[in-house]
Amino acid sequence: MKVWRNFVDLGAGLWTTLRQIGRISTVSYPEEPLNLPPRWRGRPTLTRDPDGDERCVACQLCSAVCPTRCIELQAGERADTRRYPLTFRINFSRCIYCGLCEEACPTLAIQLLDEFAFSKEHHADFIYEKDALLIDGTGKHPHYNFYRHSGVALGDKDKGQGINEKAPVNVRSNLP
Amino acid sequence: MKHVFFLDGQETPFIPGQNVLEAAIAAGQDRQIPYFCFHPALGSLGACRQCAVKMYPHDSKHPPRITMACLLPASDDLQLVTLEADVHTEHREIIELLMTNHPLDCPVCDEGGQCHLQDMTVQTGHSVRHYSGPKRTYRNQDLGPLVYQEMNRCITCYRCVRFYQDAALGEDFGVFGSRNRVSFGRLEDGPLESPFSGNLVEVCPTGVFTDKVFRHDYVRVWDLQQGPSVCPHCAVGCNTTPGARLGTLRRIRNRQNPEINGHFLCDRGRYAFPYVTAHSRPLQPRLKGETSRQEAVLRQLASRLEEGRSGFLGSPREDLQSNLGLFALADCLHAPFAAVTSSWAEALAQQCLALPQAPSLQEVAAADRIVVIGDLDSIAPMAGFAVRQALGRGARLTVLASSRTGLARKGDYRPLRPSALPDVVSRLADDPCLQGGRLPVLLATAETLGPAGLFALRKTLEKLPANARAGAFVNRPNLFGAAYFAADGHTERLQQALRQREIHHLLCLGADPLGEDWGAGTWRTLSPGLDGLALLDMVDSQTARAAEALLPVAAFPERAGLFVNYEGRIQAFAPVYRREAQVLHSAVHGSAFPEAAGGMKHPLGPPPPLFWLGRLAELLQVHEAWQQRLDFYLHFLCPTAPDPESPGVLLPDTLRARFAIAALPTTPTVESGQWELDIFRWYGGETLADTAEDLQSLAPLRGLRVHPDVQAEWATLQGPCGQLHLPVIPCEDMVQGVIAIDQEGFAELGLYPGDPVEVTWEQGS
Numbered sequence A: 001m002k003v004w005r006n007f008v009d010l011g012a013g014l015w016t017t018l019r020q021i022g023r024i025s026t027v028s029y030p031e032e033p034l035n036l037p038p039r040w041r042g043r044p045t046l047t048r049d050p051d052g053d054e055r056c057v058a059c060q061l062c063s064a065v066c067p068t069r070c071i072e073l074q075a076g077e078r079a080d081t082r083r084y085p086l087t088f089r090i091n092f093s094r095c096i097y098c099g100l101c102e103e104a105c106p107t108l109a110i111q112l113l114d115e116f117a118f119s120k121e122h123h124a125d126f127i128y129e130k131d132a133l134l135i136d137g138t139g140k141h142p143h144y145n146f147y148r149h150s151g152v153a154l155g156d157k158d159k160g161q162g163i164n165e166k167a168p169v170n171v172r173s174n175l176p
Numbered sequence B: 001m002k003h004v005f006f007l008d009g010q011e012t013p014f015i016p017g018q019n020v021l022e023a024a025i026a027a028g029q030d031r032q033i034p035y036f037c038f039h040p041a042l043g044s045l046g047a048c049r050q051c052a053v054k055m056y057p058h059d060s061k062h063p064p065r066i067t068m069a070c071l072l073p074a075s076d077d078l079q080l081v082t083l084e085a086d087v088h089t090e091h092r093e094i095i096e097l098l099m100t101n102h103p104l105d106c107p108v109c110d111e112g113g114q115c116h117l118q119d120m121t122v123q124t125g126h127s128v129r130h131y132s133g134p135k136r137t138y139r140n141q142d143l144g145p146l147v148y149q150e151m152n153r154c155i156t157c158y159r160c161v162r163f164y165q166d167a168a169l170g171e172d173f174g175v176f177g178s179r180n181r182v183s184f185g186r187l188e189d190g191p192l193e194s195p196f197s198g199n200l201v202e203v204c205p206t207g208v209f210t211d212k213v214f215r216h217d218y219v220r221v222w223d224l225q226q227g228p229s230v231c232p233h234c235a236v237g238c239n240t241t242p243g244a245r246l247g248t249l250r251r252i253r254n255r256q257n258p259e260i261n262g263h264f265l266c267d268r269g270r271y272a273f274p275y276v277t278a279h280s281r282p283l284q285p286r287l288k289g290e291t292s293r294q295e296a297v298l299r300q301l302a303s304r305l306e307e308g309r310s311g312f313l314g315s316p317r318e319d320l321q322s323n324l325g326l327f328a329l330a331d332c333l334h335a336p337f338a339a340v341t342s343s344w345a346e347a348l349a350q351q352c353l354a355l356p357q358a359p360s361l362q363e364v365a366a367a368d369r370i371v372v373i374g375d376l377d378s379i380a381p382m383a384g385f386a387v388r389q390a391l392g393r394g395a396r397l398t399v400l401a402s403s404r405t406g407l408a409r410k411g412d413y414r415p416l417r418p419s420a421l422p423d424v425v426s427r428l429a430d431d432p433c434l435q436g437g438r439l440p441v442l443l444a445t446a447e448t449l450g451p452a453g454l455f456a457l458r459k460t461l462e463k464l465p466a467n468a469r470a471g472a473f474v475n476r477p478n479l480f481g482a483a484y485f486a487a488d489g490h491t492e493r494l495q496q497a498l499r500q501r502e503i504h505h506l507l508c509l510g511a512d513p514l515g516e517d518w519g520a521g522t523w524r525t526l527s528p529g530l531d532g533l534a535l536l537d538m539v540d541s542q543t544a545r546a547a548e549a550l551l552p553v554a555a556f557p558e559r560a561g562l563f564v565n566y567e568g569r570i571q572a573f574a575p576v577y578r579r580e581a582q583v584l585h586s587a588v589h590g591s592a593f594p595e596a597a598g599g600m601k602h603p604l605g606p607p608p609p610l611f612w613l614g615r616l617a618e619l620l621q622v623h624e625a626w627q628q629r630l631d632f633y634l635h636f637l638c639p640t641a642p643d644p645e646s647p648g649v650l651l652p653d654t655l656r657a658r659f660a661i662a663a664l665p666t667t668p669t670v671e672s673g674q675w676e677l678d679i680f681r682w683y684g685g686e687t688l689a690d691t692a693e694d695l696q697s698l699a700p701l702r703g704l705r706v707h708p709d710v711q712a713e714w715a716t717l718q719g720p721c722g723q724l725h726l727p728v729i730p731c732e733d734m735v736q737g738v739i740a741i742d743q744e745g746f747a748e749l750g751l752y753p754g755d756p757v758e759v760t761w762e763q764g765s
């Protein structure tokens, strides 16, 4: 019985292969664009939140987790106390597209999108600064906005106006 | 006998009186006991219920029970277990409760990476929040420029209040509200008043209180370069851990030295560090005010020194080796040298050194009869903190001062004019305030007490029981180190040589003789006789602006060195980082390549003073002799060089003994009815600290403080070296007949604390 089953599996596999005969699966890249799977790990980029502000809060988790230590950033603080990366640079001559930075990022800011083939003449040109990393979109996560979930007040979001928050307590009250 | 209990079958040693958690932490076996409200310096409270252990009784009658380790006194052969399922369940459930309202803030929370709550949460394995209801929120308070509050993150461990109220005896911070609404802060928004407020950042186990100065130039702790250093802002010499990144200093944290600063630092020590990054800090050698190449400046200076008509001036603000290096150079060139800027300061230093071994701050905290003379908090805040700890243990405090200082409010205050101090101090031995104690301690701010008062203090000490101790404080890190070669009228000789035109050039190290140092008035009158002045310093000052040649030097966290603190404890500090130009733009990417490959070298920061002095010695062709002398003096003063990680070594008593003969200095007589001067300081004021913007935004107004019975808006003071026009600030707390001005004012007038002064009071300006 078992042996018979193996023959069926083998036949199914063979059929899949035979079905491809006559089809052309080679793409003449780069003339023809590639249809990359959505979870493709291309070059890391910095994305923006749905309100158009940069998502990165300069928490340095990506630079801490990066196995090749190719991310370097310095935090800055805006007048409204929002943290942002003053400088953010990735050395793409070191990046191995492992995606660990994306996994670590709590704000979904850094995302490995679909750019994968880029060549330069000099090593130094592989060091991308923030202006080259930051894109004008939300990447794979169109709705997430970290500051709506976090407890800090920011801009028009006051205390208690975040997602799943109660109104601020009255600390002067002694009622039971 | 060695005492041990058993924690998960492991022997844990303890000292009787310790609780189980304390002993486990001390033995490094607290990996299995999470805790929040316990703090080694603040003790146990039992508020967080996190530190559960299971105790097996010795007999079989009682079942084992779960109890709080921080409340369980350690006793011999106690059997404790943490590795059982019910203990672990308790740990997990308590932390889950504490975390129900905790916001999703870690990415934007400055505590992240050094957060006790993060550590404990990971340690107990609480990774999924079951509660999905809405979270409690608070409005934050603005607590001033130093401490940032984000109240949502609180877990109500009460460490902050216990520190602020119980340890630091602060009055403007507390706990408000009831049930699950309790909140920790001030009654109203406003800067925290305690000189120790910055410690909230370290005691709070969560991110409620974070460092506001660090916040502006923040970097995660895992990217900080850190190392052992010593605070350069007063004679206490607290141990610190500076943190730097990309060649700039970002913050200062406490480094524990049980005999000095324990777990805490004062706000000057924590927040004065931006002197390192101040815009005004000289970073390039200057010649006649123009930035110049270092070789040109050195050569010019060497040719000046070669003329053989130079004097040398060291400084208690600079470290031991640099002062010795300058002394050795003066010695090689047979030139006059002084370590302090006035004879008064010299007498002060000698009298300080003549005092027998001063108490460590740990001993101060254990004293039961304390006399404080002058405003200790504003000279050496951590000494004031040690007094507060002693007060917490029931000590009796007496404060002799000309105004009701922060400490005076906590004890017996005796209002006194500064000129009366020597007399009162000499009669202290029979005073009831020191009677009946086990360990009497006298602490003085050296400037207020003055040389004569310090002499009286030494005589009083001889009459007190043998275990009585006295210490004198200044706001300079190395007065004791500099004072060793300050002996025997050096300053007078230097000034005399200048007056008689034997010298016409001065090489200063970290001194500000034309600005705010003691006796600056005299130097200013002498300065027309100066052809040129050269300065090695790390801050901008009037002397730096007037200097013909200016050689910038590395700031303290950027170099190694030795400070001798008020006890005569020699402490070493290590270079923590290298000052480099911050590489912010790709235009300088070439710098990542080695120089040989055509890359740009990072511009390095200024070198330590010894480098400059060594180069000068080379140019003057006395390098070998200079090095020999330097090594000899260094070996003489400190035969065993201390390690920066070690608690430091005390100067041998034999070295002190040569100052014991220091005679009674003369004092000015103040007639009754004459106005007399005292010094006004605040805890954040000190030469280096004065360039730290955030801290200085708290500085009190400049002016002349006097009892409000004087009806005037302005006053003009007349001194031997000049006059001073200042606004009058009425001050309830001042003794009548006393005028308090800052050190700059004293420098301007050419007077010293306790001197009589002529005043004209004016209405309007």
Ligand code: SF4
Pocket (backbone or CB within 6 Å): A044, A065, A066, A067, A068, A069, A070, A071, A090, A094, A095, A096, A097, A098, A099, A100, A101, A102
């Ligand atoms: S993909 Fe991997 S190697 Fe590349 S930047 Fe991210 S963590 Fe670093």
Ligand code: SF4
Pocket (backbone or CB within 6 Å): A055, A056, A057, A058, A059, A060, A061, A062, A063, A073, A101, A104, A105, A106, A107, A108, A109, A110, B107
């Ligand atoms: S992990 Fe995300 S938010 Fe944090 S620094 Fe990196 S990109 Fe920015």
Ligand code: SF4
Pocket (backbone or CB within 6 Å): B153, B154, B155, B156, B157, B158, B159, B160, B161, B184, B203, B204, B205, B206, B208, B209
């Ligand atoms: S503010 Fe910090 S120290 Fe104070 S109770 Fe809350 S968590 Fe504890």
Ligand code: SF4
Pocket (backbone or CB within 6 Å): B231, B232, B233, B234, B235, B236, B237, B238, B261, B265, B266, B267, B268, B269, B270, B380, B381, B382, B383
């Ligand atoms: S007490 Fe003195 S040495 Fe200690 S931190 Fe404060 S200024 Fe620095």
Ligand code: FES
Pocket (backbone or CB within 6 Å): B034, B035, B036, B037, B038, B045, B046, B047, B048, B049, B050, B051, B068, B069, B070, B071
């Ligand atoms: S540490 Fe023991 S109850 Fe908080």
